[in-house]
Amino acid sequence: MSHGVVPTQVARRTRLGLAPIARRAARLGISANVVTLAGGGLTIIGAGLLAAGMPLGALVVLALGTLADTLDGQIAKAAGGGTTFGAFLDSTIDRVSDSALFVGTALLAVTTAQAALLWWALVALVVSLLVPYVRAKAESLGASATVGPAPREGRIVIFLLGLAAWAFFGLFLAFVAAVLVVALLATVTLVIRVVHVGRQLSTKGR
C-alpha cells in the first residue's frame, strides 16, 4: 500500500534486486514452497538467537529469513504462477515466523528481567496473529480487510532496525522502542480492520 510505513520504493527495489535470483532458482527447479519453509526455519533459528541474547547473530539470520520470505513469491511467479496450496503454506508460515519473533523477544525479556519489553512482546505477539486472522475470517465471510497503516513487511523492517541498533551500537532501548512501535502499529491496524469489516458486514445484514 502506498500509505504504508515502509516506503514503497524500498520494497519495490528489494523485489527488483531479488528478481534475477528468483529466476535462477526457478530454472534450477527450486520450489517456492521449499524456500517458504527454509525462510520459516531461519526465522525460528534467529528468534532462538534473539532469546539467547545474541543480537548480531539474530539480525543476520532473521534478515536472511526475511529475504527468503520475499523470494518465495517471486520464485512462484518466475515458475509460472503460484498454487493455492503455496499461498496457504506461505500465509501459515508467515504466522509461525511472526510468532517465533515475538516469543523469542518475550523469552529475552524474561531472562533479562525487562518487564516493559515482556508486555510489548506479548501484545505484539497476540495482535500480529489477530490482524491476519481478522482478514482471513472477513474474507471467508465475503468481506475484505486489507486496510491499516502497517502491513507485515513494515512491522518486520521496524523490528529489524531496532535489532540492528542494539546489535551495532548497543542501543538495547532502541530495540525495546521498536517492539513497542510494532505493537502499537499492529493494534491500530487491528482496530481499523475490525471497524472496517464491521461496517461492511452490518450493511450486509443476515
Add this chain to the structure above:
Amino acid sequence: MSHGVVPTQVARRTRLGLAPIARRAARLGISANVVTLAGGGLTIIGAGLLAAGMPLGALVVLALGTLADTLDGQIAKAAGGGTTFGAFLDSTIDRVSDSALFVGTALLAVTTAQAALLWWALVALVVSLLVPYVRAKAESLGASATVGPAPREGRIVIFLLGLAAWAFFGLFLAFVAAVLVVALLATVTLVIRVVHVGRQLSTKGR
C-alpha cells in the same frame, strides 16, 4: 464433534440448561453482541486475576465468561438467527479471550518463576491462535478445516478443570499439566488441519 475430548452430552446439556435464559434475554431485548463483548470482558478480568495468582477468583470469573460465550449464540438463535457481523464479532472475541487466558498464564509463570509453565503457556497461546487462523484462511481459499481432536470448548474445559484443581485442592501442578495438555492437543489439531487443507488444496492445483 462426536469424537471430541469433551463428551458431547455435557456440551448439549449445558446448552439445554441455558436455553430458557437465552430466550428470556432475547425477549428483554438483550443483544447477542452485547453478551459476546461481556463474555470477552469477563475473560480478560479472569485472566488478570490468574496472572495475579488468585485461582479461585479467576475460576469464577472465567466460568462466567465461558457461559456468556455459550449464551450469545443461543440468544442470537432465540432472536431469530444471528447476523454475519455477529458471527465475525463472536469469532474475533473468541480469539481475544483465548489470548487473554494464555497471556495471563504466561505472566503467572513469570511472577512465580515456573519455566515449564511459561513454555506451555506460550505454545498454547500461539497454537490456539494458529488453529482458527488456518481454518479461516482455508475457508477464504475455498477449502474446509474443521477436523481435529480438541475443539475450542474442549480446550477451555480442560483449562478450567486444571484451574479448579489448583483453586480447590492447591494442586498447582494439575494446572500446569492442564496447560500442557491444552498446548499438545492444540498442536495436534494444528498439524492435522494443515495436512487436511494441504491435501484439499494440492488436488485443486492452481
